[in-house]
Amino acid sequence: xxxxxxxxxMTSQVPGPxxxxxxxxxxxxxxRQAYWLxxxxxxxxxxxxLYPILAAVWLSxxxxxxxxxxxxxxxxxxxxxxxxxxxxxxxxxxTAYFTGVAVGVELLLAVPLALLLQRAFPGRGLLRxxxxxxxxxxxxxxxxxxxxxxxxxxxxxxxxxxxSDINWLGAPGYALHAAILVDVWKTTPFVALLVLAGLQGIxxxxxxxxxxxxxSPWRTFRSITLPLLKPALLLxxxxxxxxxFRVFDAIYVLTEGGPANTTETLSIYAYKTLMRSGDFGYGSxxxxxxxxxxxxLAAVWLxxxxxQEEAR
Amino acid sequence: MKQRAxxxxxxxxxxxxxxxxxxxxxxxxxxxWPDGExxxxxxSHLTLENYVSVLWGRPFLRVVLNSLVVAALTTVFCxxxxxxxxxxxxxxxxRGKGLLLSAALAVSMFPPxxxxxxxxxxxxxxxxxxxxxxxALPYATFAMPxxxxxxxxxxxxxxxxxxxxxxxxxxTPFQAxxRVLLPLAAPGLATTAILVFIFAWNEFLFALTFxxxxxxxxxxxxxxxxxxxxxxxxxxxxxxxxxxxxxxVVLTVLFQRSIVSGLTAGAVKE
Numbered sequence: 001x002x003x004x005x006x007x008x009x010m011t012s013q014v015p016g017p018x019x020x021x022x023x024x025x026x027x028x029x030x031x032r033q034a035y036w037l038x039x040x041x042x043x044x045x046x047x048x049x050l051y052p053i054l055a056a057v058w059l060s061x062x063x064x065x066x067x068x069x070x071x072x073x074x075x076x077x078x079x080x081x082x083x084x085x086x087x088x089x090x091x092x093x094x095t096a097y098f099t100g101v102a103v104g105v106e107l108l109l110a111v112p113l114a115l116l117l118q119r120a121f122p123g124r125g126l127l128r129x130x131x132x133x134x135x136x137x138x139x140x141x142x143x144x145x146x147x148x149x150x151x152x153x154x155x156x157x158x159x160x161x162x163x164s165d166i167n168w169l170g171a172p173g174y175a176l177h178a179a180i181l182v183d184v185w186k187t188t189p190f191v192a193l194l195v196l197a198g199l200q201g202i203x204x205x206x207x208x209x210x211x212x213x214x215x216s217p218w219r220t221f222r223s224i225t226l227p228l229l230k231p232a233l234l235l236x237x238x239x240x241x242x243x244x245f246r247v248f249d250a251i252y253v254l255t256e257g258g259p260a261n262t263t264e265t266l267s268i269y270a271y272k273t274l275m276r277s278g279d280f281g282y283g284s285x286x287x288x289x290x291x292x293x294x295x296x297l298a299a300v301w302l303x304x305x306x307x308q309e310e311a312r
Numbered sequence: 313m314k315q316r317a318x319x320x321x322x323x324x325x326x327x328x329x330x331x332x333x334x335x336x337x338x339x340x341x342x343x344x345w346p347d348g349e350x351x352x353x354x355x356s357h358l359t360l361e362n363y364v365s366v367l368w369g370r371p372f373l374r375v376v377l378n379s380l381v382v383a384a385l386t387t388v389f390c391x392x393x394x395x396x397x398x399x400x401x402x403x404x405x406x407r408g409k410g411l412l413l414s415a416a417l418a419v420s421m422f423p424p425x426x427x428x429x430x431x432x433x434x435x436x437x438x439x440x441x442x443x444x445x446x447x448a449l450p451y452a453t454f455a456m457p458x459x460x461x462x463x464x465x466x467x468x469x470x471x472x473x474x475x476x477x478x479x480x481x482x483x484t485p486f487q488a489x490x491r492v493l494l495p496l497a498a499p500g501l502a503t504t505a506i507l508v509f510i511f512a513w514n515e516f517l518f519a520l521t522f523x524x525x526x527x528x529x530x531x532x533x534x535x536x537x538x539x540x541x542x543x544x545x546x547x548x549x550x551x552x553x554x555x556x557x558x559x560x561v562v563l564t565v566l567f568q569r570s571i572v573s574g575l576t577a578g579a580v581k582e
Contacts, residue, residue: 026479027405033485034404038412041397041456048427048453049419055430116324127325129565130333132572136564137336138514140532141553145339148546154350156338185335190575197576246423249516253536267425267517274429275521284429291426298421 053291059284066278078285087261087269088286092293094176095265099244102183103237109184110191110236111229117192118199131189139186143253146182150254172262175255179263182250187243191236198232199225231308238301245294266290336561343550350546362551372552374527375534378444379556382519382530383512385448386455387505394459395501399489401460402467403475413460420457424517427453435522442524450518455508462507462574466500467493503574506567510560531556 150168248267257264274283344358440446478488
């Protein structure tokens with residue numbers, strides 16, 4: 001906000017005593033000022049998100065190699081190539097597998113963790129602070145940290161599994177699961193916090209009533225906690241699956257997509273095509289494809305959430 | 313029965329604490345492990361030599377400074393622009409409010425890879441590609457939605473009467489915002505600032521793509537590229553990780569309450 005000039009202009013419009021005729025003008029002025037207040041934020045969002053996504057779609061319709069300066073319109077040619085590109089389908093499969101397994105495991109861990117955090121016990125403050133540690137550590141740092149844990153010769157994991165010499169990040173079957181473990185470690189706390197917020201919204205009376213009726217803890221969990229937690233769980237799944245689907249940092253640091261592309265996700269493949277091959281045309285096609293997948297995923301989850309709201 | 317529940321809780325707490333903190337402590341231990349002894353099951357003594365070589369043998373302090381600059385720029389930029397918008401979203405009547413908030417949420421879900429190629433071309437065209445200032449701009453992609461959501465929910469919690477009283481006293485909406493509501497929203501601003509700062513400090517893809525000069529690298533990029541000629545310098549990586557992470561961990565533990573409320577504010581109350 002420009003401080004001096006704008007301020008003066010606004011001071012001159014101080015409303016007098018409120019009268020019937022003034023109220024309308026004042027509302028009108030309020031609306032005008034509201035638009036001025038949100039305008040910079042809208043502009044920024046348009047500049048960093050709306051314009052780039054449209055430009056990416058436009059770029060994806062070109063053959064465009066950055067270093068050669070070669071750029072010509074090819075229509076849907078890149079998309080036709082995409083459909084026959086086995087590496088794209090394998091990256092899509094890896095991304096979907098990563099997302100599904102990671103989010104599933106995170107939910108399975110987060111619900112008990114949230115139930116635990118809701119209880120009063122000595123050391124709850126410590127646990128609450130501790131779960132935020134993985135969340136606060138930069139993803140790159142946590143990936144490096146786990147890469148050292150996974151080290152086949154001297155890593156902690158093989159030290160603990162006495163005599164094991166599994167090459168966690170170098171063997172095709174293991175590497176993607178190792179990446180999933182890093183993601184689970186880093187983001188389960190966030191899911192648990194969302195679930196905890198949902199738990200705190202369940203009225204205490206319901207639990208009291210269940211206790212009076214003599215319901216077992218498991219029965220109470222199945223009949224009261226879980227159904228009432230469903231919106232919070234769906235929301236957590238929405239946020240986390242969209243986030244997991246764009247995974248880049250952890251895998252780039254752990255394996256760069258290897259061994260033999262078995263951990264290559266859509267973001268990694270698109271990044272390599274853009275920045276290593278300098279192919280801004282097909283790279284943008286891969287980016288747009290990733291974006292469309294996220295849009296479809298979001299639409300499906302939002303529909304489920306909407307149905308949930310209606311049912312209530 | 314009661315005792316069994318207590319034991320179960322204790323076991324679960326220990327299991328979760330081990331899982332979440334164990335790897336971090338292993339990293340701290342590795343950073344203090346003498347370099348030649350990493351092949352041994354246990355170090356004979358602890359040493360600070362990894363920290364010395366990271367902080368003085370490499371341009372790592374420069375890298376930390378770069379990250380501080382980018383994260384601070386992003387935070388200030390988004391807070392100045394976002395607080396005005398969040399105030400309007402919470403307290404003023406105008407068309408398109410819901411649309412703006414949903415749009416912000418949608419933008420925060422954008423995969424960064426989707427916008428990276430046009431952003432690269434734009435920043436290159438205006439000569440800001442390999443610059444820290446240029447990096448702070450695309451960071452608004454995730455920082456601005458976060459700011460809008462968290463701050464809007466904070467402004468909503470302030471009573472409407474405050475705003476109306478300021479208006480009756482002759483303030484314009486903007487003056488009511490700057491003189492009355494903004495100072496009261498200080499805790500919300502602090503929470504938002506911490507969240508945006510942490511997200512900007514941790515960002516990797518844009519920093520990796522846009523910055524090419526080694527002296528301009530941010531902490532995540534530097535740590536991802538950390539290498540020596542012969543083998544992975546695990547001890548030094550661990551030391552650098554601890555240096556890069558400890559401020560965040562301290563910040564998080566100190567402000568855990570406000571961070572948690574900020575993180576879940578937009579998500580659950582709507």
